[in-house]
Amino acid sequence: MKQSTKSPQSLPTPDFNQLNDYQAVPTTIINWNLITFFKKSILLVKNHPKLLILGVALTIFSASGAPSNQSNFQNLIKNGTEKTQQEMDQKNQQEFGLDEINLDLEKLDEGLVNRISTATESQKSDSEQANLDISTITNLFNLEQNLMNEESQNLDSLDSLNLLDPAQAQSSLTTLFLKFTTTLKIANRRLPGWVYSFFGLEILLALILGISFSFIVSAWAQAAVIGGIRQADLADQAGKNASDWQLVKVSQKAFTHIKAVIWLNIFPWLKLAIQFIGLLIAIVLATGSSSLIVNNNPNIRIVVSIIVGIGIVISVIWFALRAIKTLFAIVLGQRQLVFNNLKAKPAFEQGWLLLKGNYWKMYWLLIANSFFNLLINLIVIAPIMAVVIGFVAKNWETNTLAQLGQNINIGWIIAAASTALFATVASTFVKVVLQIISNANWHWAYQVLTAKRNQYEK
Amino acid sequence: MKNNHRPATFGERLLAALTDHFILSLINLLGYLYLVNASDMPDLLQRLFSALVLLFIPAIAFKIFYDVWFVNQFGATPGKQLWGLTVINADQKQFLSLKMAAFRELIAKSISRFSLGLGFFWIIFDKNNQGWHDQLAGTNVIKNTTKSAILGPISLLIILSLNGLLWFSIISSTPNLLQVIMDWIAA
Numbered sequence: 001m002k003q004s005t006k007s008p009q010s011l012p013t014p015d016f017n018q019l020n021d022y023q024a025v026p027t028t029i030i031n032w033n034l035i036t037f038f039k040k041s042i043l044l045v046k047n048h049p050k051l052l053i054l055g056v057a058l059t060i061f062s063a064s065g066a067p068s069n070q071s072n073f074q075n076l077i078k079n080g081t082e083k084t085q086q087e088m089d090q091k092n093q094q095e096f097g098l099d100e101i102n103l104d105l106e107k108l109d110e111g112l113v114n115r116i117s118t119a120t121e122s123q124k125s126d127s128e129q130a131n132l133d134i135s136t137i138t139n140l141f142n143l144e145q146n147l148m149n150e151e152s153q154n155l156d157s158l159d160s161l162n163l164l165d166p167a168q169a170q171s172s173l174t175t176l177f178l179k180f181t182t183t184l185k186i187a188n189r190r191l192p193g194w195v196y197s198f199f200g201l202e203i204l205l206a207l208i209l210g211i212s213f214s215f216i217v218s219a220w221a222q223a224a225v226i227g228g229i230r231q232a233d234l235a236d237q238a239g240k241n242a243s244d245w246q247l248v249k250v251s252q253k254a255f256t257h258i259k260a261v262i263w264l265n266i267f268p269w270l271k272l273a274i275q276f277i278g279l280l281i282a283i284v285l286a287t288g289s290s291s292l293i294v295n296n297n298p299n300i301r302i303v304v305s306i307i308v309g310i311g312i313v314i315s316v317i318w319f320a321l322r323a324i325k326t327l328f329a330i331v332l333g334q335r336q337l338v339f340n341n342l343k344a345k346p347a348f349e350q351g352w353l354l355l356k357g358n359y360w361k362m363y364w365l366l367i368a369n370s371f372f373n374l375l376i377n378l379i380v381i382a383p384i385m386a387v388v389i390g391f392v393a394k395n396w397e398t399n400t401l402a403q404l405g406q407n408i409n410i411g412w413i414i415a416a417a418s419t420a421l422f423a424t425v426a427s428t429f430v431k432v433v434l435q436i437i438s439n440a441n442w443h444w445a446y447q448v449l450t451a452k453r454n455q456y457e458k
Numbered sequence: 459m460k461n462n463h464r465p466a467t468f469g470e471r472l473l474a475a476l477t478d479h480f481i482l483s484l485i486n487l488l489g490y491l492y493l494v495n496a497s498d499m500p501d502l503l504q505r506l507f508s509a510l511v512l513l514f515i516p517a518i519a520f521k522i523f524y525d526v527w528f529v530n531q532f533g534a535t536p537g538k539q540l541w542g543l544t545v546i547n548a549d550q551k552q553f554l555s556l557k558m559a560a561f562r563e564l565i566a567k568s569i570s571r572f573s574l575g576l577g578f579f580w581i582i583f584d585k586n587n588q589g590w591h592d593q594l595a596g597t598n599v600i601k602n603t604t605k606s607a608i609l610g611p612i613s614l615l616i617i618l619s620l621n622g623l624l625w626f627s628i629i630s631s632t633p634n635l636l637q638v639i640m641d642w643i644a645a
Contacts, residue, residue, distance in 0.1 A: 050593070056572065056577075060568065060569060184503060187499075190504045191504055191508065195512070198512070202515050202516075206515075248593065248596030251561075251594045251595070251596070255557075
């Protein structure tokens with residue numbers, strides 16, 4: 001990495017920071033055994049706690065780089081809320097005739113704009129002629145204020161509407177919303193147009209930089225974790241300890257792989273997506289053309305439908321298997337890329353070669369990783385689950401919500417709050433540890449598969 | 459290591475970080491002051507949007523520039539400079555390149571921050587006074603012991619006073635803002 005040529009004049013050469021050049025040693029070949037993998041991974045985390053720093057990085061940045069299900073869920077809630085709000089507005093308008101009031105306000109607003117515009121034009125013309133009466137100018141300047149007062153009076157009349165009691169709260173909110181909309185329109189008119197352009201530019205820049213940043217840091221974190229596990233493994237095999245390898249070396253090496261990791265993470269999926277779209281188009285075309293050909297023969301039509309149906313099922317299964325295989329090839333390819341300094345395409349191809357004949361082994365490792373994650377997370381949330389189950393069991397026969405509310409005492413609240421706090425902190429820590437353990441397991445898998453391939457080639 | 463330099467302690471680095479924080483917060487405080495002096499509700503909304511677009515969002519970009527550019531060019535942000543601290547590359551004892559400065563300030567520091575600040579508190583326990591971000595970026599923060607010890611505290615005091623003055627102005631104008639909002643609700 002290039003360093004700045006500028007150097008401070010009186011900087012020392014501190015001896016508190018020594019860099020150890022790490023001597024790489026050949027990796028030990030181990031047999032494919034999932035229990036051994038997990039044992040070795042846990043031992044690795046125990047011996048090299050600094051890997052957890054890389055785990056934190058991966059936890060933070062992989063979440064920012066990948067599309068999140070949570071955000072989709074949030075969108076769903078948001079859309080639902082918007083829809084409900086729209087339905088509520090429609091209901092209000094139907095029940096209380098608020099649409100007419102809204103229309104009146106719109107008309108008034110348009111009138112306001114027209115009158116101000118006319119006034120301004122008139123002002124321009126008069127000032128050019130230099131014979132405008134002072135009182136007229138004053139009236140023109142007061143016009144906007146007068147019109148605003150008119151709008152306020154109109155809104156006041158909304159307050160005095162004789163509305164039904166159950167709808168009073170909704171009505172007040174609607175009134176407030178209308179008032180706010182009108183105020184917003186006035187504020188909007190006062191703002192110069194270039195402010196909006198500038199805001200648009202800021203948002204565009206933020207989006208471009210934000211997306212680029214998230215891809216870069218996510219790729220860096222992945223490469224750093226893979227490199228870090230490799231370094232820790234090599235240190236263990238060389239009989240050295242955690243202080244013999246440095247995070248900075250792993251971190252700086254990861255920089256050189258950012259571009260390749262980004263390509264490796266994007267292109268196989270893009271290729272698969274194109275294949276899937278092609279498959280869908282082919283199915284639609286096949287269905288359409290076959291129905292045209294056998295239009296007059298119902299028996300043949302049934303046979304064709306069955307064949308097309310089977311074709312769709314087979315295609316979906318093929319696609320799912322292909323997607324899992326692609327995932328495994330990427331996992332292996334990432335390690336090829338980091339360890340052998342390969343580019344994305346050859347790394348992915350090497351990943352496919354390693355995967356050949358070992359698909360089910362990788363599949364079981366994926367299942368084991370997922371099961372282990374689930375188990376540990378269940379242990380972490382066990383205390384809060386115990387509190388919830390205890391509360392439900394104790395209040396099983398409570399019929400009303402009010403009674404249930406009365407049964408919540410300070411003891412339950414403290415128990416729930418403390419266990420929730422524990423679960424939050426512990427699950428975050430556990431997530432970081434599990435990141436390293438999962439990645440270490442893939443590391444052992446990669447080692448065994450590479451060793452097997454090397455033996456086969458010999 | 460020459461006698462006039464030693465690794466900066468957690469306390470020194472915290473004070474330097476606070477100085478930087480209070481320098482940068484002056485921009486936001488000016489924005490708040492602009493907001494609380496609104497004359498009516500449309501004016502408040504107009505000021506809010508203008509401040510967001512022209513002050514608060516650019517302030518984020520400025521903070522990034524402030525952290526990265528100063529570390530790259532002068533080896534330290536103004537806050538660190540006032541406290542006699544310098545960020546150096548642990549390997550080559552030079553100022554950081556722009557790329558490394560950006561990595562340290564934007565990526566590595568966010569790891570220390572998102573781990574509930576554990577990465578920063580690590581400075582206390584580490585033998586080289588390195589936080590997680592220092593370990594990842596391969597940097598050391600050193601203290602120039604020959605630099606005036608009074609400069610840091612005095613500058614922090616001045617910046618704090620400026621912050622206090624602005625806060626006082628904001629709080630004094632807050633009843634006016636509340637009145638604007640109450641008038642709008644009552645209208």
